[in-house]
Amino acid sequence: EAGVTQFPSHSVIEKGQTVTLRCDPISGHDNLYWYRRVMGKEIKFLLHFVKESKQDESGMPNNRFLAERTGGTYSTLKVQPAELEDSGVYFCASSPFTTGSYEQYFGPGTRLTVT
């Protein structure tokens, strides 16, 4: 079974540009999460989708970040315009929508560098 995949693996952009990150969850997983790790800090939650609906977006830093999950399959996270402090590793995770199964499976991450 394929794991969570993310694209691109690495992105270097200039301040003010736009970047779109993509996440493909494990097939059949209704829950999809975005997390971010800024250098030297802990991994922090950004938002949670259940199918195509945003369940919790309390971790989104500001309105420069827009996440979508059209059709409840893959998700995109757009940063527009990017700022220097947006640099970090963006992880996507997914989990099945079942009780008693709380493991979140993480993708390899997208390393974003804003210069």
Added chain:
Amino acid sequence: RKEVEQDPGPFNVPEGATVAFNCTYSNSASQSFFWYRQDCRKEPKLLMSVYSSGNEDGRFTAQLNRASQYISLLIRDSKLSDSATYLCVVNRHFGNEKLTFGTGTRLTIIP
């Protein structure tokens, strides 16, 4: 104050030794607890869930003390392959909700 606090290390431990990590969490309403492992430049992977009764998986033992809001991980007979960052992770609820991570404890096993 951070929601989940861990000693960042690094811990440099000889192969075969026993090593213990601790973690404290601030939200007394937290319901589920985990240890994740993260290798350098890789994604976090679940190592084990942590229960009040304590649980063991081979060389790994995890313990939860709700009264002290304290979680521990013990690794016995450490192997070179145990070198990684160990992340203490907490969930406010049982179920599919956001995870709160500690900064991680870096472990290096020395041959």
